[in-house]
Amino acid sequence: xxxxxxxxxxxxxxxxxxxxxxxxxxxxxxxxxxxxxxxxxxxxxxxxxxxxxxxxxxxxxxxxxxxxxxxxxxxxxxxxxxxxxxxxxxxxxxxxxxxxxxxxxxxxxxxxxxxxxxxxxxxxxxxxxxxxxxxxxxxxxxxxxxxxxxxxxxxxxxxxxxxxxxxxxxxxxxxxxxxxxxxxxxxxxxxxxxxxxxxxxxxxxxxxxxxxxxxxxxxxxxxxxxxxxxxxxxxxxxxxxxxxxxxxxxxxxxxxxxxxxxxxxxxxxxxxxxxxxxxxxxxxxxxxxxxxxxxxxxxxxxxxxxxxxxxxxxxxxxxxxxxxxxxxxxxxxxxxxxxxxxxxxxxxxxxxxxxxxxxxxxxxxxxxxxxxxxxxxxxxxxxxxxxxxxxxxxxxxxxxxxxxxxxxxx
Numbered sequence: 001x002x003x004x005x006x007x008x009x010x011x012x013x014x015x016x017x018x019x020x021x022x023x024x025x026x027x028x029x030x031x032x033x034x035x036x037x038x039x040x041x042x043x044x045x046x047x048x049x050x051x052x053x054x055x056x057x058x059x060x061x062x063x064x065x066x067x068x069x070x071x072x073x074x075x076x077x078x079x080x081x082x083x084x085x086x087x088x089x090x091x092x093x094x095x096x097x098x099x100x101x102x103x104x105x106x107x108x109x110x111x112x113x114x115x116x117x118x119x120x121x122x123x124x125x126x127x128x129x130x131x132x133x134x135x136x137x138x139x140x141x142x143x144x145x146x147x148x149x150x151x152x153x154x155x156x157x158x159x160x161x162x163x164x165x166x167x168x169x170x171x172x173x174x175x176x177x178x179x180x181x182x183x184x185x186x187x188x189x190x191x192x193x194x195x196x197x198x199x200x201x202x203x204x205x206x207x208x209x210x211x212x213x214x215x216x217x218x219x220x221x222x223x224x225x226x227x228x229x230x231x232x233x234x235x236x237x238x239x240x241x242x243x244x245x246x247x248x249x250x251x252x253x254x255x256x257x258x259x260x261x262x263x264x265x266x267x268x269x270x271x272x273x274x275x276x277x278x279x280x281x282x283x284x285x286x287x288x289x290x291x292x293x294x295x296x297x298x299x300x301x302x303x304x305x306x307x308x309x310x311x312x313x314x315x316x317x318x319x320x321x322x323x324x325x326x327x328x329x330x331x332x333x334x335x336x337x338x339x340x341x342x343x344x345x346x347x348x349x350x351x352x353x354x355x356x357x358x359x360x361x362x363x364x365x366x367x368x369x370x371x372x373x374x375x376x377x378x379x380x381x382x383x384x385x386x387x388x389x390x391x392x393x394x395x396x397x398x399x400x401x402x403x404x405x406x407x408x409x410x
């Protein structure tokens with residue numbers, strides 16, 4: 001009967017540990033990225049000697065605690081730096097104070113006062129910096145770029161224009177397009193078209209600052225054939241895109257050289273200029289320059305690429321988040337605060353980028369919720385409670401039997 005007492009005690013201890021695990025699961029039902037744990041039991045038995053087939057169990061022991069690494073549901077947020085992994089993988093965060101590296105599924109990140117992307121504990125999120133040419137650098141902390149974007153000088157313009165074929169000599173048409181110098185200064189180019197004869201127009205440019213070529217003294221010429229198409233051989237300059245040059249603006253940005261694209265790749269008209277009957281009109285225009293802009297926000301795509309959004313309409317990728325994959329997630333060592341470290345059981349991390357072979361894509365403006373199933377946990381809570389009660393009954397019953405045995409001799 002003494003043995004049955006110890007069997008009951010082992011059951012009480014094992015189920016007490018199971019109750020602690022279940023309580024931890026329920027307590028973390030709202031913890032971002034939390035993974036459910038489950039107690040694993042193993043029986044205890046006495047070894048037998050010789051040919052005897054009698055093996056009497058001696059209770060139960062907790063052989064381990066395993067984690068369920070299935071993904072939790074995604075909750076959409078309004079924060080661009082809230083990230084969730086839709087599939088395998090772990091975010092990498094680093095403690096710069098002790099150079100410790102940790103892994104987490106909790107993607108609740110933000111940029112701190114030093115423009116570094118960090119988690120709630122201030123650990124720095126790791127990724128690859130992307131330069132202006134689109135090349136990725138070495139693994140390091142993701143840093144918010146400068147708050148002002150570099151301006152770009154205008155080098156090419158296009159305009160969709162129809163010049164009235166019924167115009168007579170001396171008729172004019174004016175239109176304006178804005179271009180930018182190297183400092184981002186805006187300069188308006190006013191194009192003045194003057195009809196010389198049917199299908200022939202001279203034009204010159206008056207800039208809002210400085211002087212331009214072609215000028216009133218030396219205009220260029222556009223010529224159209226009887227179909228209203230540009231006659232490139234009779235234009236000035238002939239069979240090439242005109243170049244508009246602005247000098248002496250006094251704005252500090254230097255001279256501006258702009259190619260007006262009116263020809264296609266084979267040197268024929270690209271159709272942007274026509275000489276049809278009807279009112280002279282400009283229908284479209286583009287130019288490839290822009291001023292400097294202030295940082296307005298950031299965006300993250302499913303590949304984990306961070307893009308800066310500026311007030312001038314430009315978008316500039318500046319970083320890509322790194323993701324670690326493991327041979328055995330069950331072997332990771334818990335460190336608290338949703339953090340894990342690698343171990344011999346987990347294997348070394350294989351570091352890559354999201355949405356590649358073996359790891360999941362990023363769900364931007366989302367957080368992965370806990371994968372705790374409350375219904376399952378409450379069922380486990382009931383069965384564990386009943387198991388504890390049953391084992392306590394084993395102890396009390398064994399005690400009563402021992403008491404009867406002792407009472408045989410009075």
